Amino acid sequence: MAIAVIGGTALLKSNLFAxxxxxxxxTKFGKVILYVDEQHNCFFLQRHHADVSLQGAYSLPHLINHRANLVALSQCKVQSIIAICSVGSLKPTLAPGTIVVPNDFVALFSPPISVFDDNQSHIVPAIHPNWRENIISVLQQQQGVKISTRGVYVQTQGPRFxxxxxxLFLSQLGDVVGMTAATEAVLASELGIPYAMVCSVDNYANGIASQTLxxxxxxxxxxxxxxHVEEIVSYLVDYFVGSSSRNPSALVSPVTLDTRELVDVIIHAQWIITMDDQSALVLPSMKKNNHSMxxxxxxxxxxxxxxxxxxxxPFEIAQKSYQAKEQEYLDNHCxxxxxxxxxxxxxxAFFRxxxxxxxxxxxxxxxIWPMEDAYLPIYLRDATFLAVAEMIRSGITCFNDMYWIPRNTCEVATQVGIRAMVGIVAIEFQKECNSTLEYIDKGQDVWQEFQHCDILHFCYAPHAPYTVNDQTWQVIIQRSLSNGLPIHTHLHETNEECDASMNLDRQSSVCHLSESPERPLSNLKKLGLLNCHVIAAHMVEVNRxxxxxxxTCKQFHVVHCPTSNMKLGCGFCPIERLLDAGINVALGTDSCGSNNSLDMLQEIKTAALLSKGRTKDSTSVPAYEALSMATSRAARALGLEDRIGSLTRGKAADVIAIDLKSFVETSPVYNPMSSIVYSAKREQVTDVWVQGRRLLKNRSLTTLSLEKVLKHVDRWQEFLASQSSVEKVGNHK
Structure with a gap:
């Protein structure tokens, strides 16, 4: 019995038939190079290199001379063909490493082709059922082969993916996708040669299972x-032809290959919310409700x-495709x-x-300012540890910080492992340096020292228009543009700030330091601020x-701090107007002193409900939009959207787990997103990872001693309480 093995990409660099x-x-369609064993019982045709006219060069899939290839095999009296194919999976449940023996194919998307040019012949092409069954029965005897005995091969023209x-469309037609085998099957049917495919699933097709190819x-x-493929082909050739047709040096072991890839961590969960807008378009397993995102x-x-x-x-595919040093099974979690x-x-944090x-x-x-003047250097580190501990336990993996002594934030964040954007602060009445510019330079030195740390990012942080003068603003704007760092500032935090600045009311402590009688944003626009990447906190006052x-500014981002603004009586940021205008909005807690918590779940829910109440529209700021302000939109605001903000392949593993099913407060769970936004509490955040490092495990901090943090809190609380009646210190007028 003479058989032929047609090899493609899967055997492109193989020595199996050397x-x-x-x-x-x-042939009448062209010259073909074949390779044959001594007994002429087995032929090998490398479809990409068979065309003699190309002198060994590679033929792209759409340029292969299939008619010459198949006719050449027919002229050599080949009685059966095994076609080895590299394919992409069209089903999330069909993992790479699987061997598929298709029972049918789709060839609607390739040019028509036939060996019959001179007479009319209508056939019904097919994969030969008996030959296919023979191949399956042989493979099922071989240990270690993950085989799918049914499947539809869909052929596209290539050479592109x-x-x-x-x-997504092709997945409705079949199970695997390739570029060559269906044409071969049609021609083999015309020539009367039994033909079957053995397909190696080497990847997911582009977009399947959230994978970009x-x-x-x-x-x-x-x-x-x-x-793995060579071992399978060798076994089939041995079975159907005999061991004499195999290269004895090509293989050294039976088919026992474990193709699972070793990784650090696999987390299995009841639900995953990716916050990746593109995922919704390509994942058939996505669940969607009335809001498309x-x-x-x-x-x-x-x-x-x-x-x-x-x-x-999917869980089952992960188990088959990967082995992990650490696995977590979070069956009740999102x-x-x-x-x-x-x-x-x-x-x-100590001023809560x-x-x-x-x-x-x-x-x-x-x-605040008098207490800072008097005691800041001695309490700051312990206060920052308290804030970071609270943020981690609230599911915060990254915080954008504006505070004195940026080196302190860097050291605490790197010690604990939380991600931070650290502000290079500017404020006119600082006392640490001889001038504000010298203070900015000192902050830039910290940036230079820590800029290569993966979890630290930097921005300029001029405090506010009423604490930073025009000359300093101009320097910061110029440096922002030169160094590519965002500017994070308080802006239009109260109506009084805008009114006093328009009237240059120097009796008001929130009148901007400019000599120009106009609203702060108008003045900063003239100074060039809107040419920069801006992170503007509060913005409760915005006119038409x-x-x-x-x-018109693609890099102006607003941070809505609803709880802090309400508590201090500052008003409300008109986020629905901003969003409708295409302006990006993120969420922030502000400080413990004005909030009084660092609870992003509270901010998410409050932002959604405030907007609905303000507009009298229950569809205003839906759950997905509110959640995006604390994830994907917030990442964009910080200029970190390529690194964090969504669970996307290639991004940093900044991940949290929220237990929804163990709490009566979030039961039942019809939609995990709605449950998180409108029902969940921060106590339900059980686990936190930043860049793959676990910072919270089952509500326990892993990189920080909560007992030690609270011990320091007790000591400082007693001291600060005794000093809180201190009069104004320093020049704050």
Whole structure:
């Protein structure tokens, strides 16, 4: 019995048939090079290199001379063909490493082709059922082969890969996708040669199982699976022809290859909310409700390696495809991106509950600033540890901090492992340096020292228009543009700030320091601020003209701090107007002193409900939008959208787990996103990872001693309480 093995990409660099002799066959469609064993019982045809006219060069899939190839095999009296194919999976449940023996194919998307040019012949092409069954029965005897005995092969023309939407469409037609075998099957049917495919699933098709396919990924997968494919082909040739047709040096072991990739962590969860808008378009397993972007995955696993999200895929596939150093089974939980606190002052944690019921100006000038002047250097580190501990236990994996002594924030964040954007602060009445510019330079030195730390990011942080003069603003704007760092500031925090600045009311402590009688944003626009990447906290006052300005600025981002603004009586940021104008909005807690908690779940819910109440529209700021302000939108505000903000392959593994099913407060769970936004409490955040490092495990901090933090709190509380009646210190007028 003479059989032929047609090899493609899966055997492109194989030495399996290196001992076969070349044989040139001339057909009416062109000359073909075949390789044959000594007994002429087995032929090998490498479809990409068979065309003699190309002198050994590689033929792209759409340029292969299939008619010459198949006719050459027919002229050599080949009685059966085994076609080895590298394919992409169109089903999330069909993992790379699987061998598929298709029972049918789709060839609607390739040019028509036939060996019959001179007479009319209508046939019904097919994969030969008996030959296929013979191959399956042989493979089922071989230990270690993951085989799928049914499947539909869908052929595209190539040479490009499919778009994500094309893959989604093709997945409705079949199970695997390739570029060559269906044409061969049609021609083999015309020539009367039994033909069957043995397909090596080397990758997911582009967009399937949240995977974007690259040429590099494809090539590495083929190499990874090549030994496995060679062992299978060798076994089939041995069975049907005999061991004399096999190269004895090509293989050294039976088929026992474990193709599972070793990774650091796999987290299995009941639900995964990716916050990746693109995922909704390409994942058939996504669940969608009335809002098109409210999507989640059910019974999926998150694969983490070297601090990066490597994959998100169904639980069963993850188990078959990966082995992990650490696995977590969170059957009651929802995984989602870590919350990003886009506006905070971590060092103010010790002022929680001190001198309550004051308006912003009185609170700053008669309580906070005097205490900072007197005691800041000695309490700051312990206060920052307290804030970081609270943030981690609230599911915050990144915080944008504006506070004195940026080196302190850097040291605490790196010690604990939390991600931070650290502000290079500017304020005119600082006392540490001889000038504000010298103080900025000192902050830049910290940036230079820590800029290569993966979890630290930097921005300029001029405190506010009423504490930073025009000359300093101009320097910061110029440096922002030169160094590519964002500017984080308080802006339009109260109506009084805008009114006093327009009237140059120097009796008001929140009148801007400019000599120009106009609203602060108008003045800063003239100074060039709107040319920079801006993170503007509060923005409770925005008029129509300002809205039009901001709508044209792609890098102006607003941070809504609803709880702090309400507590200090500052008003409400009109987020629905900003969003409608295309202006990005993130969420922040502000400080413990004005909030009085660092609870992003509270901010998310409050933002959603406030907007609905303000607009009298229950559809205003839906759950997905509110959650995005603490994740994907917040990442964009900080300029970190390529690294964090969504659970996307290739991004940092900043992940949190929220237990929804163990709490009566969130039961039943019809939609995990709604449950998180409107029902969940921060006590339900059980686990936190930042760049793959676990900072919270079952509510316990792993990199910080909670007992030690609270011990320091007790000591400082007693001391600060005894000093809180201190009069104003320093020049705050």
């Amino acid at each position: 001992h076969f002799q070349p044989k040139q066959i001339e 499919e778009t994500a939407t094309e893959s 690259s040429t590099q990924d494809f090539q590495s997968s083929v190499i990874q699976h090549q030994k 409210e999507c989640y995955l059910k019974d999926h696993s998150l694969v983490i390696h070297n601090g990066i999200i490597q994959h998100i895929l 995984l989602l991106p870590g919350f990003i606190n886009a506006h905070s002052h971590a060092g103010l 509950g001190m001198k309550e019921e004051q308006n912003l100006n009185k609170w700053l000038r008669e309580t 003209e300002e809205l039009e300005w901001l709508a």
